[in-house]
Amino acid sequence: MKYIPTIGIECHVQLATKTKLFSEVDNDARGKEPNSCVSPVDYALPGMLPRLNGEAIKFAILAGRAMNCEINAYSRFDRKHYFYPDSPKGYQITQFYHPIIGEGYVELPSGARIRIEHAHLEGDAGKLTHFDMYSLVDLNRVDTPLIEIVSMPDIHSAKDAHDYCKELWRLMTFAGVSYGDLYNGNMRFDVNVSLAPEGATELGTRAEVKNLNSFRSVERAVEYEIARQSKILDAGEKVVQETRGWNDSTGKTTGQRSKEEAKDYRYMPEPDLPPINLTAEFIETESAKLPLMPTGYRKKFGGVLKAEILEVLLDYAELMKKLAEIDEKYVVAIANLFTSVLLAEEKSAEYLNDLPTAKQLNDLAEMNEKKELSSTATKEVFLRLFDPQMKGRDTKVIAKELGLIQENDLGALEAIVDTVLAKPETQKAQADFKAGEEKVIGFLVGQVMKESHGKANPSAVQEILRKKLA
Amino acid sequence: MEIKREDIIHLADLSDFSLSESEITSLGQDLQGIIGYISQLEELDTDNTKPTYQVFEMENVWRADEILPQDATREELLALTKEEKDNQIKVPKVL
Numbered sequence: 001m002k003y004i005p006t007i008g009i010e011c012h013v014q015l016a017t018k019t020k021l022f023s024e025v026d027n028d029a030r031g032k033e034p035n036s037c038v039s040p041v042d043y044a045l046p047g048m049l050p051r052l053n054g055e056a057i058k059f060a061i062l063a064g065r066a067m068n069c070e071i072n073a074y075s076r077f078d079r080k081h082y083f084y085p086d087s088p089k090g091y092q093i094t095q096f097y098h099p100i101i102g103e104g105y106v107e108l109p110s111g112a113r114i115r116i117e118h119a120h121l122e123g124d125a126g127k128l129t130h131f132d133m134y135s136l137v138d139l140n141r142v143d144t145p146l147i148e149i150v151s152m153p154d155i156h157s158a159k160d161a162h163d164y165c166k167e168l169w170r171l172m173t174f175a176g177v178s179y180g181d182l183y184n185g186n187m188r189f190d191v192n193v194s195l196a197p198e199g200a201t202e203l204g205t206r207a208e209v210k211n212l213n214s215f216r217s218v219e220r221a222v223e224y225e226i227a228r229q230s231k232i233l234d235a236g237e238k239v240v241q242e243t244r245g246w247n248d249s250t251g252k253t254t255g256q257r258s259k260e261e262a263k264d265y266r267y268m269p270e271p272d273l274p275p276i277n278l279t280a281e282f283i284e285t286e287s288a289k290l291p292l293m294p295t296g297y298r299k300k301f302g303g304v305l306k307a308e309i310l311e312v313l314l315d316y317a318e319l320m321k322k323l324a325e326i327d328e329k330y331v332v333a334i335a336n337l338f339t340s341v342l343l344a345e346e347k348s349a350e351y352l353n354d355l356p357t358a359k360q361l362n363d364l365a366e367m368n369e370k371k372e373l374s375s376t377a378t379k380e381v382f383l384r385l386f387d388p389q390m391k392g393r394d395t396k397v398i399a400k401e402l403g404l405i406q407e408n409d410l411g412a413l414e415a416i417v418d419t420v421l422a423k424p425e426t427q428k429a430q431a432d433f434k435a436g437e438e439k440v441i442g443f444l445v446g447q448v449m450k451e452s453h454g455k456a457n458p459s460a461v462q463e464i465l466r467k468k469l470a
Numbered sequence: 471m472e473i474k475r476e477d478i479i480h481l482a483d484l485s486d487f488s489l490s491e492s493e494i495t496s497l498g499q500d501l502q503g504i505i506g507y508i509s510q511l512e513e514l515d516t517d518n519t520k521p522t523y524q525v526f527e528m529e530n531v532w533r534a535d536e537i538l539p540q541d542a543t544r545e546e547l548l549a550l551t552k553e554e555k556d557n558q559i560k561v562p563k564v565l
Contacts, residue, residue, distance in 0.1 A: 017535050018535045018536065018537055019535050019536065019537050024533070024536060024537060024540075025538075025540055026535065028535050032515045033544075033557060034556070034557045034558045035544050035548060035557055035558060035559070036544055036557075037494075038544065038546075038547060039540050039542075040540065040541060040542050040547070043542075043547050043550070043563075045550075051532075051533050052531065052532040052533065053532065053533060053535050054532035054533060054534060054535065055535035056535075057532065076523075081484075082484070083484060083485050084564065085559070085561045085564055090485075128564065129558070130563060130564075131563070133563060134555075134560050134561065134562060134564070135560075135561050135562070135563050136555060136556065136558035136559065136560055136561075137560075137561055138558050138560040139559070146554050178551070226544035264480075264484055266484075269523035269524075271523065271524060273531070274524060274526065274528040274529055274530070274531045275524075275529055276529070276530055276532075277530060278530070308471050390545040410553075413523055
């Protein structure tokens, strides 16, 4: 039978604030020792009180606006109780009843819109590492601010699930609210999948796959679940509502121990944190700080750049900002350099941290346009611009130092061509060309290029050669 | 509302407590007493009272995003745990 899959996704995004959500301790534990970014609040020592980080509220507004969401003036925190060593408090502080971010939508590259049900602020849990006989607890991640984004069940394919997660990642990195480092768990996805027979009005029983940390694993887990559930339904059996874990190496999901029900969390208002009640002006001021989002760039560059190139570049927020500063007439040339040269390099991520200035790039494109630089030389100078020592320096000076400026002076070029034509080793080629062997022109151009130490403009050389040998 | 034996066992389970038979009984009685006390509140007329969870009427209490030195060092905090290993807190295996 044919089934229509319905997919809802919950995404946890770690916010890149300087300090944690509820204490003034360093929130950036990347590359730091276990338990070195921990406050007495994180340890939940008796009498410790949470102190709300105002920046997290501002980040939540930006994140919400990036997803075209309503920002709720009134929001509040609740305690969600559960017992586990990753949470010394014995509860998570979250926004169960009154989230800060209301309804909105995310537009995929295909134009499809996935509605957002809501998103809320909460503190992350610590990290557990499991060994044979024991587990170790690192509390660095405790109360790192998170926003949990809950989608409506608008996704109906593994590809759209992938694209939605990727677009969320872009929105969060473009908005500048998260480092977006998936490898380090900055974004984690819980995906629930259900199947219903085509034409059915009710959704089927859903299974939830928890804690996916890449777009690819989201896509694979959804594909796997669709296949698994189809098989169950085809056999006339019932899908069990459960939480399943994903194994990236086997490519399978497996059932996990049943989870608590909502009432088991014993939600209650967090008495230590007064409610948030934002003025319209505050929301307006913070919302106005949202930079151009991927959809905006698609509108801006859609007529100029090919969709495939644009979608590649849209993975890099800093790069897009830079591209927006480039002279309109050079956007295509610079975009092509980024895609063909930089992103092909192994070190691209490292390079992208510190981009050349718009002026350096504009000058480079102009030199290429005026044929002062061959296309090969342009690529070479382009990469050179990423050298920290070249920071802010004039592109022309750099190109000159590298000896890459093309010889366009026709008089000078003619003199070089004459020298080459006078050489005994080119006589046969000249005769062959005159006799109609078109392809030897390449050999002759090559000889001139060699004589000019690579600085001659090959098309100008070819033109001169053809004139002289006519 | 009547607190049943299963409710106590379920709550203990959620908190990972093991309780003896006598504790189940006595906690059940305590909890029943507390619920009974709270249910007295149901007699109050709250038709014209706005739901609230704090009485100070404070709002928007938040701080600047600045790292401040902490009152306790990692060593001091780890010293409070029962057992540590490699600067981490060692706990019985959980999954």
